[in-house]
Amino acid sequence: MPLTFFTPGPAQLYPTFEKHLQTFVAGQLGSISHRSQQYRDLHRFTVEQLRLLLNVPDTHAILFLGSASEAWERILFSCVELESFHLVNGSFSKKFYDYSNALNKYAHKYEKPMGQGFSAAEIVVPEYAELMCVTHNETSSGVQMPVAEIHKLKTKYPDKFIAVDMVSSAPYPELDYSLIDNAFFSVQKAFGLPAGLGVWIVSEKCLEKARLIKEQYSIGAHNDLLTLWKNAKNNETPATPNVMGIYLLGKIAEDFNSLGVSNIRKDTERKAQLLYQFIQSHDAYSAFVNIKEYQSQTVVVANTTLPSADVIKGAKAKGLVVGSGYGEHKATQIRIANFPATSLEQTEELIKVLGDL
Amino acid sequence: MPLTFFTPGPAQLYPTFEKHLQTFVAGQLGSISHRSQQYRDLHRFTVEQLRLLLNVPDTHAILFLGSASEAWERILFSCVELESFHLVNGSFSKKFYDYSNALNKYAHKYEKPMGQGFSAAEIVVPEYAELMCVTHNETSSGVQMPVAEIHKLKTKYPDKFIAVDMVSSAPYPELDYSLIDNAFFSVQKAFGLPAGLGVWIVSEKCLEKARLIKEQYSIGAHNDLLTLWKNAKNNETPATPNVMGIYLLGKIAEDFNSLGVSNIRKDTERKAQLLYQFIQSHDAYSAFVNIKEYQSQTVVVANTTLPSADVIKGAKAKGLVVGSGYGEHKATQIRIANFPATSLEQTEELIKVLGDL
Numbered sequence: 001m002p003l004t005f006f007t008p009g010p011a012q013l014y015p016t017f018e019k020h021l022q023t024f025v026a027g028q029l030g031s032i033s034h035r036s037q038q039y040r041d042l043h044r045f046t047v048e049q050l051r052l053l054l055n056v057p058d059t060h061a062i063l064f065l066g067s068a069s070e071a072w073e074r075i076l077f078s079c080v081e082l083e084s085f086h087l088v089n090g091s092f093s094k095k096f097y098d099y100s101n102a103l104n105k106y107a108h109k110y111e112k113p114m115g116q117g118f119s120a121a122e123i124v125v126p127e128y129a130e131l132m133c134v135t136h137n138e139t140s141s142g143v144q145m146p147v148a149e150i151h152k153l154k155t156k157y158p159d160k161f162i163a164v165d166m167v168s169s170a171p172y173p174e175l176d177y178s179l180i181d182n183a184f185f186s187v188q189k190a191f192g193l194p195a196g197l198g199v200w201i202v203s204e205k206c207l208e209k210a211r212l213i214k215e216q217y218s219i220g221a222h223n224d225l226l227t228l229w230k231n232a233k234n235n236e237t238p239a240t241p242n243v244m245g246i247y248l249l250g251k252i253a254e255d256f257n258s259l260g261v262s263n264i265r266k267d268t269e270r271k272a273q274l275l276y277q278f279i280q281s282h283d284a285y286s287a288f289v290n291i292k293e294y295q296s297q298t299v300v301v302a303n304t305t306l307p308s309a310d311v312i313k314g315a316k317a318k319g320l321v322v323g324s325g326y327g328e329h330k331a332t333q334i335r336i337a338n339f340p341a342t343s344l345e346q347t348e349e350l351i352k353v354l355g356d357l
Numbered sequence: 358m359p360l361t362f363f364t365p366g367p368a369q370l371y372p373t374f375e376k377h378l379q380t381f382v383a384g385q386l387g388s389i390s391h392r393s394q395q396y397r398d399l400h401r402f403t404v405e406q407l408r409l410l411l412n413v414p415d416t417h418a419i420l421f422l423g424s425a426s427e428a429w430e431r432i433l434f435s436c437v438e439l440e441s442f443h444l445v446n447g448s449f450s451k452k453f454y455d456y457s458n459a460l461n462k463y464a465h466k467y468e469k470p471m472g473q474g475f476s477a478a479e480i481v482v483p484e485y486a487e488l489m490c491v492t493h494n495e496t497s498s499g500v501q502m503p504v505a506e507i508h509k510l511k512t513k514y515p516d517k518f519i520a521v522d523m524v525s526s527a528p529y530p531e532l533d534y535s536l537i538d539n540a541f542f543s544v545q546k547a548f549g550l551p552a553g554l555g556v557w558i559v560s561e562k563c564l565e566k567a568r569l570i571k572e573q574y575s576i577g578a579h580n581d582l583l584t585l586w587k588n589a590k591n592n593e594t595p596a597t598p599n600v601m602g603i604y605l606l607g608k609i610a611e612d613f614n615s616l617g618v619s620n621i622r623k624d625t626e627r628k629a630q631l632l633y634q635f636i637q638s639h640d641a642y643s644a645f646v647n648i649k650e651y652q653s654q655t656v657v658v659a660n661t662t663l664p665s666a667d668v669i670k671g672a673k674a675k676g677l678v679v680g681s682g683y684g685e686h687k688a689t690q691i692r693i694a695n696f697p698a699t700s701l702e703q704t705e706e707l708i709k710v711l712g713d714l
Contacts, residue, residue: 002385003388005385005388007388007390009597010387010388010389010390010391010597010600011388012388013385017387018382021378021382025375025378028359028362028370030367030370030374030550030551030552031360031362031364031367031368031369031370031678032367033364033367033680034367034552065423066422066423066424066427066553067423067579067597067598068596069579069580069595069596069597070423070579070580070596072578072579073577073578073579098578099578100578102575102576102577102578102581103575103577103578104574104575186597188387188597193387194387194599194600194601195387195391195597195598195599195600195601196423196553196554196598196599196600196601196602197553217461218459218460218461219459220430220459220460221429221430221433221455221456221457221459221460222424222426222429222430222456223426223427224459238426239424239425240366240367240424240426240543240545240552241424241552241553242423242551242552242553242599242602243367243551243552243553244553245553245599321388323390
C-alpha cells in the first residue's frame with residue numbers, strides 16, 4: 001500500500017514528480033554539461049518560473065545551494081560584518097542564531113518559548129545589529145510570523161537587512177521583495193521534491209554589502225555570494241549543481257503557476273482551517289499554538305492525549321504518515337504538514353482517521 | 358537516438374542507475390524522514406559499501422556534502438589554522454588554492470603549467486604549511502599524480518595533513534588511508550550518477566585538529582566537521598541531505614563491489630591504454646600529457662589538428678559525446694572521460710568514430 005506523507009519534510013512528493021523525473025531521465029539530462037547552453041536554458045527556466053510564482057523582482061537573484069541550512073551560513077557571511085539579530089522560538093530559528101556564533105559574529109537574540117510568536121511592535125533590535133533573522137514558519141513548533149509583521153519589522157528598521165526563513169512554507173507567504181532582502185527555502189517541503197537543493201533569493205543591496213565585508217573579512221569560499229551572483233547572471237552555478245533538483249523544481253513551479261499561486265494559497269488555508277477545527281474540537285487533540293494569527297498554515301502541531309507514538313502508529317496502519325513532535329515534545333505532539341502535495345480529500349481522510357483512533 | 362557521454366562530468370550515467378532510481382521511487386524513499394531508522398539504515402548501507410570499495414578504515418569517517426567543491430572549503434576550515442600548501446597544475450587545483458585565500462588563510466603553491474605533473478622528490482613544502490593539497494586527477498588537463506607519489510609526499514612530511522582531490526578518478530586510485538588524512542569526490546564522475554552530492558573521507562586526526570582550531574577561529578557553521586562527524590556516528594547528517602543521491606551512491610558502490618574494484622581498475626587501465634594508443638598513433642590527435650606516468654587513466658586529453666568543435670560535432674552526429682578542452686584549450690583539445698559507465702565496446706566504437714572523422 002502506498003503511504004501518504006503528512007510529514008513536514010521530507011514530505012509527500014508532488015503528484016507530477018514522477019512524470020517530470022521520467023522526462024529528465026529520458027532526455028539524459030543527468031549527463032549534460034553544466035557549462036552548456038542546454039543547461040543554461042534549464043536553469044533559466046527554473047529561475048523564471050520561481051520569479052513568476054513568488055513575484056521576485058529583477059533587483060533580486062535566485063540562487064541554488066545544497067540546502068537551506070547552507071543559506072543560513074551564506075546570508076550571515078554576506079550581510080553581517082560583526083553583529084546579527086535573531087528571533088528565536090524553536091529549533092530552526094535557534095540554529096540560524098547558532099550559525100552566527102559559529103562564524104564568530106556577535107549574535108543577539110530575542111527568544112520566546114516554543115509555540116509562541118512575535119509581533120513587530122514588541123521587537124527591539126540592537127543598534128549595531130546589521131541583519132534581522134526571522135523565521136516565517138518554525139517547523140519545530142508550528143508557529144508562523146505573519147507576513148504583515150515581517151514587513152512591519154523591516155519598515156521599523158529600514159536600514160537593517162532582513163532574512164526570512166520560509167523553508168517549510170514557500171510558496172505560501174506572499175513576501176514583498178521591495179522590503180525583503182533575503183528569503184530562502186528547500187525543495188523537500190511544500191514543493192514536494194526529494195531533498196538536496198536549497199534556494200536563496202537575495203537582493204543587490206546584499207551583494208554590495210558582501211563586497212564591502214570582503215575588503216576586511218572572509219565571506220566564505222564555496223558558494224560565496226559574489227561568485228554565485230556572477231555565475232547566476234549567466235544562468236550557471238560556480239560548482240556542478242544538483243541539475244536534477246533544479247530541473248524538477250522548475251517543472252513543479254510551472255505546475256504551481258498553472259494552478260495559480262493564489263489558488264494554492266487558498267487551498268492551503270482551507271485545508272489548514274479544517275485541520276485546526278478538528279484538533280480544537282476533538283478531545284484527543286489540542287492546538288499547540290493558541291493564538292490564531294501565529295498558527296502555521298503549513299505545519300499544524302497538535303498536542304495528543306494518547307502518546308503521540310500511538311497516534312502515529314494508528315494513522316500509519318491506515319496508510320497515513322504524520323510527523324512526531326520535535327525535541328522535548330516528541331512524545332506528546334504530532335506535526336501535520338499541509339503542503340500542496342496533499343489534497344483536500346487526503347486531508348479529510350486524515351482527519352477521519354485521527355478522529356477514529 | 359540515445360547519446361553515449363564520454364564527458365568528464367556530468368558524465369554517462371551508470372547502466373544500473375535507472376533500475377535503482379525506480380526502486381527509490383517505488384519505495385517512496387524521497388519522503389522518509391532523515392531522522393528515521395529507515396534513513397539511518399540507508400545511510401549506513403552506503404557508508405559500508407564505500408568503505409569496502411575504497412578500503413577505508415574505521416579511523417576515517419565518510420561524510421556527505423552538497424558537492425566536492427564544498428569539501429575544499431570544509432577541509433581548509435578543519436585542517437588549516439593559518440597556512441596551506443597547494444600543488445597547482447590546472448583549473449581545479451587552482452580553485453582549491455583560491456578557496457584557501459578566500460578563507461583568509463595564507464596559501465602557498467607550487468605551480469606548473471597545465472599538462473605537467475608532480476613527483477614527490479621535487480616538492481618542498483614550506484615549514485609552516487599545515488595541509489598539503491594535491492589533486493590526484495586534474496580534470497581540466499588530464500594529468501594524474503601517481504598514487505605512489507602522493508604516498509611518498511606524505512611520508513616525506515608525516516607531520517603535515519594531506520588532502521587528495523579524487524573528484525574525477527575515485528574509485529580508481531588505491532589510496533592507503535593509513536597515510537591519507539582527507540580524500541573527496543563527487544558522484545557525477547566515475548560513479549555515473551546525476552550531480553548534487555559530494556563525499557568527504559576524513560580521519561580522526563583532522564577532527565582533533567578542527568577541535569583545536571575552533572578554540573580560536575571559526576571552522577564554519579554549515580557542515581562543520583565536528584557536527585558532521587557527530588551526526589555520522591549515528592548514520593545521520595546535520596541538515597536534510599540528498600537522500601536520493603546517498604541511496605543511489607550506495608547501490609552503485611554495491612554494484613562496483615560485486616564486480617570487484619580490482620576488475621574495475623583493470624578495465625579502466627585497459628580502456629585508457631586503447632585511448633592513448635589511438636591518439637598517439639593517429640595523425641589528427643596527440644596526447645596533451647606526454648609523460649606516461651602522469652597520463653590520467655580516467656580523463657584522457659587529446660590535442661586535435663581539426664578545430665575541436667568539429668571533432669565534437671562529428672562524434673555527436675554518431676551519438677557519442679566528448680568534452681571540449683578546458684579554458685584556453687577549449688578550441689584545440691578534446692577531453693574523453695574513461696569511467697566505469699562506458700564499456701570497452703563503447704570505447705572501441707568511439708575510437709573508430711574519432712578515427713574516421
